[in-house]
Amino acid sequence: MLSASVRAEDLHPSLWRASQLAHGRTRVVDTGYPALSAELPGGGWPLGALIDLLVQQPGIGEMRLLQPALSALGERPVALLQPPQVPNGLGLGYIGLPLERLLHIKAPKTGDALWSAEQILRAGSCGALIFWASSAQSASLRRLHLAAQSAETLFVMVRPLTVTQEASPALLRMALRPSAHGLTVDIVKRRGPLRVEPLSISLQPTPVLLSRHARLSRRPFAETAARSLPTEVAA
Template sequence: MSATAVIAEEIHPSLWRASQLARGRGRIVETGYPALSAELPGGGWPVGTLVDLLVPHAGIGELRLLRPALAAGGDGPVALLQPPHTPNGLGLSYIGLPLKEMLLVKARKTADALWSAEQILRAGSCGALVFWAQYAQASSLRRLHLAAQSSETLFIMVRPLAAAQDSSPAALRLALRPSIDGLIIDIVKRRGPASAEPLSVPLRPTPGSAFTLSPSSSPADARSCSSRCLNGSG
């Protein structure tokens, strides 16, 4: 067999050719957005690893982007760690996330928040963990990444867009920018070739959700309700 015919993953699961997306080595959770899934190794959000969502400011639609994955459920509740605003029950229900499935975790200090994230990951008691962090040292990120690898938890960190310039052990890093009907997504890092073009992902209200707008409601009403899922941290 020629060297060019060798499949990288057959040598070791961690290997892949730079010209192609790596195959998912572990469990993935569907994103709910076919265009995005097609650009991710394994075709979805990787479980048991660190995923970086890099935003210009919190509340641009990160929870609505994650809604299909979080609503799919898992073994345990969804932990919201250090959200920038107090969760709004009607807002979360509106985007299809029942409040009874949410676990709010607040910490006074960054060190306490990092410790809480590590304990949640190591305990494996939550199906997903979304952690809003303004700053985290590289050593802290590595520690959390290792903790995530020992779990079956979907682990998402929402961090400032400026952090895209820093190195990270995250297997997947996406930069999000708001658009008129959703988000523009740049793939900063993935196991595979660089992404040449940004993705446009529309974020629409969830059909059949607990909080439904009437037919006479305007688009502005929809945007207002959706933005309140975390009192402004949608």
């Protein structure tokens, strides 16, 4: 048993006491929501690691939830891989994500999307990668988590709520459900004790961010197809 004066993370950064949130050397970016940040190891979204956001359906508010962190990353590009609908340039600009920062990546096959995600993570050229994935094998998740560790990219996979019980190498897993004023957030996995009670996160109302009828500004949106790299929803 560790003495009270010895911190588990001092012995190894991957160790922590089960009764406490981990305080290792992983860099984080503030979530922008004090109640949520207080529940996360290090006080924010971990960088250089896989984060799982599990949703009832894409577009329930994941982009608005991530917006403060994306803004905090400065001018570094944000890659949107396989978003459920076309990114709406006007809506994204409204929340402070101008088109010149965004890279929209289309992938005709799951394998192409996974390959694209790995290349982006290993290159480390993007401040964030948000990857909407309907399915992914455990081996693929482990490979992406390992690739994420090669840089300090904010790497978020948005996946179906139905995979909650499946194993994942993600350092952080959260289940998101829509509520009257934003989202109800259940922390499924974190480096620390379980949290039984869900969090209520208020989100600022915005124009539609992802839509099959999205209107882009006349400035060309940065869009690329996979393998070329070195329902209306309000996300």
